[in-house]
Amino acid sequence: MVQALDYDCEAQGQDIPQAIQLLGEMNSNVKQVTDLVEGMLQRVKRGELTTEYGLSFLEVKYHMLLDYLINLTYVVLRKCSGETIEGDPSIERLIEIRTVLEKIRPIDHKLRYQIDKLVKTATTGVSSSTDPILYKPNPDDMMSSAGGAGRDEDDGEDDSDEEDEDDDEEDEDEAGAAKMPRKAATAGKSGVYVPPRIKPVYYDGDERDADKEKKALDRAKKRAITSSMLQDLKEEYLDAPTEISSGSRAQQMLSQAQKEKQEYEETYLMRLPVTKAEKHRQRKLTTLGTLGDEILGEISRESALRGDGSKKRKLAKKGKGKKRGGKKRKFH
Template sequence: YHIMATISQAFQLMDEMNNNVKQVSDLVECLQQKVKSGEISTEHGLDFLEIKYQMLVDYLINLTFVALCKCSGSTIENDPSIDRLIEIRTVLEKTKPVDFKLRYQIDKLVKAAVTGDSQSHDPLSYKARPENLTSNGRVSSDSEIESDTEKRNKIQPNASYVPPKIAAVPYHLEKEEKTKTAIQRARSRMITSSMLEDLKEEYLDNPVEMSAGSKAQQMFSRAQKERENYEEAYLTRLPMTKVDKHRQRQLTTLGTLGDELTDFVNINKLRSGSEKKAKAGMKRRKSQSKKHSKKRKRVTL
């Protein structure tokens, strides 16, 4: 029963092969007639495709010969067609990356040959063209661009290069922007200050860690512990940087109290118009002191 099933399948395959062979032969004959009549030109083609098609034809010829040997019952051991099939199959597998790279170009040429379109909307047509870039550093009108191109066409190729004239323009920051940046810096300093952190711990519902000293001292002691652990683990002595020395100095004397109790400049910056009033008051005091000094000089004279 198994042999009969395989025989029926073999006959079905043979019928399909005969139909496919007829279709292929008709198509090849039609192409041959078009080539002979001049409807299809094969002069300026891709060499890669020509070699690939020749190898495919050679592969099919050897494959049909092997199938004929199997059907006739002859042996195919040590047959040169087997080695040729292996060689062609290896070459076709190795040329797949090249075929993938040329696929876009091949599809583009085939579409242009079939539809007759020049591919005006091709993405590769939008590539960068450095020759269209202007050498001057300013935006010019259309008439100026045309005149510049005419002048460049008249210039000889051996002429010396003239660099473009670019003048440096200073950036004048407005007073309002300066005040805004100063206020933002002052707010950031006040938010990250140790005094505000202490107020948060006192009035918020967050859990509080019992410790002696301010936040700055806690952070410094934590950094010192990490430093000591690293030195003990790797048996090395880390050098003291300028930043570490500056922090250590700030934690002594007035630094332990915090800058908030000794410096009120940041608070004045947060108030609108307070800085201007303070400057105006300082100017008035200076002018009054100068007037008093002049009067004293006159009285003494």
């Protein structure tokens, strides 16, 4: 019994300094919160902060947090006063509020971007220029541009060419501010709508028409070098050894690519996926090979039939010549 009392005294001696430290932190935090709330109330009363348009989700969440703190403070007060909290309705209320706050956490995570953007806009008064939502397609701009084009045509029928030019300039000035994101996306291409690029792609904005033609010519030369006709000429006039095969040049290229792919898979012990282009190429070559076999088979069968017929005709001619040299039959 004496040992138990000594242990309780030691535990109380260790807990008392911690409790005093926590109470001091609570007092300082309560003072900071009180000053912050009083300042916000003064700003709301002066009209500096508008609470008319807000998010109902945040309003409900803050009310529940406030209710949770009130009930928690009441429970702490009863425990500090030495009263029992068993069966107290505040405990059930705390459990209910804690459960609801845990359940709405996924909703809070989904609305975090929207809430942060609204808070930043309300604080600074200016939306960020890097916001990707500014570059989304706006159907109103398309309708306004179509309406402006219709108005320009009507004005052209009634007014002179100079007045038409003035109207076009005014329409462009009015719609310039609203169409800045779309102009940035089009990158100087007039009359063509280009959707915003959200994935990294090859930049060809500074590429000239001459460079594009040169690249197209290089690609055409590369295709010509790998063509079947040029390969046949090389095999005919060069002294390099040739490999005799029954397949076409396209089939040889496909088999070479499959061989390289198989070597890569065996080297790195990994299976490469088959793309749609490879499936289409294999299906196309299979179809061409099947048609070629059928055509060659028909030709061979026809030639065989023609060869048999010619032999029969030759034998028949030889037989007729022998009969002419023999005895003639008389018919009565």
